[in-house]
Amino acid sequence: MRDLHRGSRPDCATPGFRSVRPEARRVPPPVGTLGSRRGGDWLLGTSGSTMSVPDYMQCAEDHQTLLVVVQPVGIVSEENFFRIYKRISSVSQINVRDSQRVLYIRYRHHYPPENNEWGDFQTHRKVVGLITVTDCFSAKDWPQTFEKFHVQKEIYGSTLYDSRLFVFGLQGEIAEQPRTDVAFYPNYDECESVEKRIEDFIESLFIVLESKRLDRATDKSGDKIPLLCVPFEKKDFVGLDTDSRHYKKRCQGRMRKHVGDLCLQAGMLQDSLVHYHMSVELLRSVNDFLWLGAALEGLCSASVIYHYPGGTGGKAGARRPQGSSLPADTGNRHRPGALTTNGINADTSTEIGRAKNCLSPEDIIDKYKEAISYYSKYKNAGVIELEACVKAVRVLAIQKRSMEASEFLQNAVYINLRQLSEEEKIQRYSILSELYELIGFHRKSAFFKRVAAMQCVAPSIAEPGWRACYKLLLETLPGYSLSLDPKDFNKGTHRGWAAVQMRLLHELVYASRRMGNPALSVRHLSFLLQTMLDFLSDQEKKDVTQSLESYTSKCPGTMELLSLPDGLNLPPVPFTKLPIVRRVKLLNLPASLRPQKMKSLLGQNMSAKSPFIYSPIIAHNRGEERSKKIDFQWVQGDVCEVQLMVYNPMPFELRVENMGLLTSGVEFESLPAALSLPAESGLYPVTLVGVPRSTGQISINGYHTTVFGVFSDCLLDSLPGIKTNGSTVEVIPALPRLQISTSLPRSARTLQPSSGDEISTNVSVQLYNGETQQLDIKLENIGTEPLEKLEVTSKILTTKEKLYGDFLSWKLEETLAQFPLQPGKTATFTVNIKVKLDFSCQENLLQDFNDDGISVSGLPLSSPFRQVVKPRVDSKPVNPSESSKAGDFSHVKTLEAILNFKYSGGPGHIDGYYRNLSLGIHVEAEPSVFFTRVSTLPATSTRQCHLLLDVFNSTEHELTISAKNNEELILHAGECQRMAIQVDKFNFESFPESPAERTQFTNPKQLEEERQEARGLEINSKLDIHWNIPSLKRHGEASVEGILNQLVLEHLQLAPLQWDVLVDGQLCDCDVVADCRVGDPIPLEVRLTNWSKRNVGPFALTVIPYQDYQNGVHNYELQDAITFVGSNTFYIDSVRPTENSVCLGALLFLYTGDFYLNIKFHEDTTSKELPLSWFCLPSVHIRAQGPDLQA
């Protein structure tokens, strides 16, 4: 199409955006409103000779319409006028009486008179009817009003067939007069007969039309056919030879064309086709191109009307199908016997003729092209050409031939009319946009719409129409495949024409701001920032955020749906990319606040869940559940945390304010945070906190932020690529909170979390071995619920050290007496820490001492001698690990234990939850004193013995050591001394052994160890050895348990066979001296009590008296001095356990003196299997005295 014009109109090669036509025409005053849909509506009448106002809304069918102008005169309110106008224009087609022809009426309320002057060229441009509407309230105004009507008539006078005046408000005499051209109505509400009046009026128009048609059609060879011409031709024909054949032909051709137009208007399609064909023939021969074009266009129009009775204008109701007789089918061009607008015509010849006359759809376009090429030869016919292009485009749109349509449109773009006013430009671009839309060129349509929008606010316009601009811009959105819903951008990376879309968004922002709607501009700007972030340069990001901040300072961005007056809704734009959230993790409560379920209840739950221990189906389900549900709980009233990993994509610091959680399910008090993220930060953890105020399932749905003054609610579901460990967690009822503080200093070091428990507090203390420290723990309920239950358990972390006695001991009763503990109240709880470790187990140290040859001779060891030991050990080339372990005396052993406070209370307790608070206790035990060696010496009494202990002071302080009833022994630092303690022997067998213990330690070795430990304890408590460091004012116990070996134990053990020797009824033991009189027999009794578990005996005992000369000589030859009354040998039968056997005898001392009795077993009677120590009988010391002379 463009090539078509190349040669003929080179000046038009530059397109229509720039008006370069030299003969710029007078610009009519731009009046009217943007957006009115009928092209003619928007210009008031102007005068002139060339048609300059195109009607972009024209379509081919308009050729068959009659143009009627409806105008107000005088002062008529717009509202009233358009009410009437609407009613009038509803009568747009009329079935003319006594024929089946249909008349179509086009109504205009404005029509430029210079367009009217082209009425001969194309009769549908001619105003044939005028209806004026006026208000007139008094009879005296009437003549004036009527005069105005006449003036109005004058404007279109030359072409009018008929006219009407509708007078509203006038009543009375004048209104009574029946007049055909004037109708009176009392007011705008009572005018039922308007439609009828219009119909009458149209019929009168038809009569004139029909008469004109017949008139012109019949005088074919009449006298002289007048030359019809368009306004700008008039001067060209001055002085032309009117008698030439050429001129006549021209007149004929033009008249034919005119008749064709009239026929078409009068509803005689077939006739019009014939006339047009004839006209084309005639005009072609005389090269009358302008009119030839018009004739061709007429042909096209008639064919289009025939082919497409549905219309091409796309205006609903513009063309109603004429009754049911007309088929809706359009495209089929070969339809013999088809129905026409004239109804059924039996004459087949006309039918054939029509089929021939009527153009095929392809031909229509060809003829349009031809017509347009002819029009384009005339600069003054620009409007005609433009309108023809538009009409052709509409036809092509119906034919779905978009490519050709676009060529026509392209051509239309290049047609320069004159210097267009801004409104006209807007009009033009809007129409181009609409037409492009019509042929499916959405992008092109959007382009022109945008140009139109920009035109609305061109700087040359005094009052820029920002509102219209904004409205038009919104309409371009689909063309740029841009929706204003940020959800559409969530799927993956944004793909589109970012540069173009960004431009459009910027324009929307600007237009909405100028419109005075800051909320809209904030919304658009947010949208721009959110969706186009990846495409914005750093500088643009800065600029956009700056302007956003300045907008939001006046109108903060909200999360509400913004509704535009025309029904478009702008969904809220949450800033999910400012910052970008990569991961959402719900955090468990800190270990000390974590609720735990009572075991028993948990067990019930588990068993109720499924009868199977394991099922793959259940496991699978659980896996799914886990994705959403979390296996820990939150507690009502306690601060809960959610950790977000956020990322700031901006090249500057991002301030995020009011960042909080969005939740559902549970009443939740969110505690918003404000944060500031450095530019292009990496992943940055942010913890959002809140307090659940009720119980149940809480879902973390998202978070809210305020960035640059825009509130955003970001839902996790809509965030792409987010990692989460689930978003639903259970909130259990409130529990009390316990805080503990201790008398001991807090320890910085934490315990090795070997047990998996998390320790909230650590205390540490340094103790000497054997020392006892009291730990006061203050329990404070800092929660809001009463603390009702408390359980304390301790756990000693695995240590290789052997520990004696209770490390931690406490009495809970006193504390529990203060319960329930109301919020804010404090209770105290005391724990005793006792360190009893065995530091003496350092074998080679013991070895050293033994090597030194210290005998158990009872000599106190000299301290200087001891002191050489230490360096010697150090220098000893033993293997290094052993030396480092053993050689260091000041080796500090550590003991670690955890005190667990399980507590509960309030509603959480009812639901079976408790909390666990752990206190880590770290004790550094330093050796105080230890016993390097132990041995026994038999005491004088068989029931007692001497325990010899080598005590070593490994502290750096002087200390004193004391046993139960001994005096204190002073030990200097590093000194070793021997102390002897006389102890009663122990009867270990009498210790009760609980059956539980027996079953627990089924291993005999363990059983033995346990027993030994018990013995050690017993011995320890008997010995009760204490040390005291006066300089430090510290004291403690010293324990011998570790060093007691089997041999020593055996010595310390009371024999199971208890031998009692009674002299004169008096129990004799080592130190007791029995007194007797010479000459009197003394009864001697030997009693055996069997404490062992088996039968013993029989035994034979012989009593051998002797005298000790204290010089190592024993005199056994005492037959002269002592006489036995009875036998000196006793026989004891077998004695069963726990029974006793008594042997009685008597002695008679003949001389005074000190005698000893040695009771001996006969060797053959002593059973071999019994240990010798069982047969240890006390020696008896008897002092025989002479008879008391005085007595």
Place this chain on the structure above:
Amino acid sequence: MAVCIAVIAKENYPLYIRSIPAEQELKFHYTVHTSLDVVDEKVSAMGKALVDQRELYLGLLYPTEDYKVYGYVTNSKVKFVMVVDSSNTALRDNEIRSMFRKLHNSYTDVMCNPFYNPGDRIHSRAFDNMVTSMMVQVC
């Protein structure tokens, strides 16, 4: 000599767009964007033709006052759009065609890169150089 060369994905978003007067980039964006209407139309009209007989070169899409816009569509519906200065009358249809062929070859090379994700913007130096050569030198 081309003033703007664009590669447009099947889904009609730009994979690559480059223009010589960089200040007017947006203008060329608009030009290429609107030309897609014509491309779509031509492709849909061609769709009826047999695939193997399809001509990839679409010819002149539309002329504007200063430029001519040419189109080319691959079998995978990737579009190449070239904007040529209309004052440059030396350029014939055949030369345009050969330029498109070169562009297509280079694009194929880009696609052969295992590190290129189909659908991403093209950031290839080789492709860039080729486009630059087409923009500068008269083919």
